[in-house]
Amino acid sequence: MKIPEQLEEVIKHFSSFQGIGEKTATRFALSLLNWDKTRISHFSEAIENLLTVGKCPKCGFLAVENECRLCEQSNHRHTHQICVVESITDCMAIQKSLTYSGHYHILNGVLNPLMGVGPEEIGVEGLLSRIQERNYTEVILAINSTVEGDATCSYIRDQLPEKVRVERIGFGLPMGGSLEYVDALTITKALENRKQF
Amino acid sequence: MKIPEQLEEVIKHFSSFQGIGEKTATRFALSLLNWDKTRISHFSEAIENLLTVGKCPKCGFLAVENECRLCEQSNHRHTHQICVVESITDCMAIQKSLTYSGHYHILNGVLNPLMGVGPEEIGVEGLLSRIQERNYTEVILAINSTVEGDATCSYIRDQLPEKVRVERIGFGLPMGGSLEYVDALTITKALENRKQF
Numbered sequence: 001m002k003i004p005e006q007l008e009e010v011i012k013h014f015s016s017f018q019g020i021g022e023k024t025a026t027r028f029a030l031s032l033l034n035w036d037k038t039r040i041s042h043f044s045e046a047i048e049n050l051l052t053v054g055k056c057p058k059c060g061f062l063a064v065e066n067e068c069r070l071c072e073q074s075n076h077r078h079t080h081q082i083c084v085v086e087s088i089t090d091c092m093a094i095q096k097s098l099t100y101s102g103h104y105h106i107l108n109g110v111l112n113p114l115m116g117v118g119p120e121e122i123g124v125e126g127l128l129s130r131i132q133e134r135n136y137t138e139v140i141l142a143i144n145s146t147v148e149g150d151a152t153c154s155y156i157r158d159q160l161p162e163k164v165r166v167e168r169i170g171f172g173l174p175m176g177g178s179l180e181y182v183d184a185l186t187i188t189k190a191l192e193n194r195k196q197f
Numbered sequence: 198m199k200i201p202e203q204l205e206e207v208i209k210h211f212s213s214f215q216g217i218g219e220k221t222a223t224r225f226a227l228s229l230l231n232w233d234k235t236r237i238s239h240f241s242e243a244i245e246n247l248l249t250v251g252k253c254p255k256c257g258f259l260a261v262e263n264e265c266r267l268c269e270q271s272n273h274r275h276t277h278q279i280c281v282v283e284s285i286t287d288c289m290a291i292q293k294s295l296t297y298s299g300h301y302h303i304l305n306g307v308l309n310p311l312m313g314v315g316p317e318e319i320g321v322e323g324l325l326s327r328i329q330e331r332n333y334t335e336v337i338l339a340i341n342s343t344v345e346g347d348a349t350c351s352y353i354r355d356q357l358p359e360k361v362r363v364e365r366i367g368f369g370l371p372m373g374g375s376l377e378y379v380d381a382l383t384i385t386k387a388l389e390n391r392k393q394f
Contacts, residue, residue, distance in 0.1 A: 002258075002266035002267055002270070002292065003259055003266075003289065004250050004259050004260075004261045004266070006243070006246040006247055006249060006250050006261065007247065007250055007259060009239075009243040009246065010240075010243045010244060010246075010247060013239070013240045013243055017225050017228060018224070018228065019221075024216075026286065026289070027215070027286070028214050029247075030285060030286060031214060031215065032244065032247055033247060033250060033251075033259075037248055040244060040245070040247055040248055041245065041248070042206075042210070043207075043210045043244055044241045044242070044244040044245040045241070046203070046206040046207045046210055047207060047229065047237060047240055047241040047244065048237070048238065048241040049203040049206065049207075050203055050204065050207060050226075050229055050230060050237055051234055051237055051238070052203060053201050053203050053204055053230060054230075061199075062200055062201050062204060062230075063201075064201045064203060069199035069200075069201070070199055073199070088227060089223065089224070089227060092200065092223070095199065
């Protein structure tokens, strides 16, 4: 095809996003051409500015020049609780629910020995030393219920001293979900986790 | 949510693409953070470079500083045929099929009087004067079969002198398509457009 290489370059970058094929990438690139010039420049600058964003060395959340908004506010939050998640997006999802007011710790994914991902790769050491230093008494494992997630939770629990209360988030029927359409394992969990009403 | 504003800015831009919601935009922005720094800079530059890309004043295809690759090559192509399409993506689709070797003209969409889109808005005037100047003898209307597309085709045909042969692309069963799943109108067209075998 005889399209300008400037456009081809942008298409190449867009199509490297997960779930974006060449057609969608082309659609994105062509729609950019309809933006006004200042908006294109702003978009370009915004992407360049991402270079200042990294990960907080303490909690693993997003940080700009090592200043993490979660850690900054940590004194205003419950200082005995720490919630462990496997990704930044999971942390953002919990923040959105507005129901948790303790600290967070974001791991680098979950254990996956078959793929060579061990405790070091996901940063368990940093979590353990942080729990010890800051004397957290309650660790909430908000890690998804996959085989790897389960293994990660067991591993972390076994590494923690007994005085620390370790909890895992509840599993069951999602709100608005229907028993008819939910899988058998979720129903099993929902029955196991029943509460007096 | 307590995410850095640098990231929020990028999310805002991504979510202005058609079909991209806040969640997907966030996923894109976070995946950018995992790219290495030079790649992020290249992406940013690539977008900035789009500012040099515009539309060819002659044919309406993409042009860099008014140099359009389609028009540059026009002498090496069949000079009596012109194919009229409603968008750059449609033109690219035809180019990909490698079966057409005449000239192209890209309209600015199709007529849509209810939305205030008349012949001037889609640039019919430019097409007509180009056909007259260059003495094209064959005009192929490769415009989609919507109500607006049909109206646009009729309008253009009526504006052209009788000596110009005006054709519309064929409609029928798509290759690999199954009569069982195709709509009634397509079957009607396929029967109308049958050919001796």
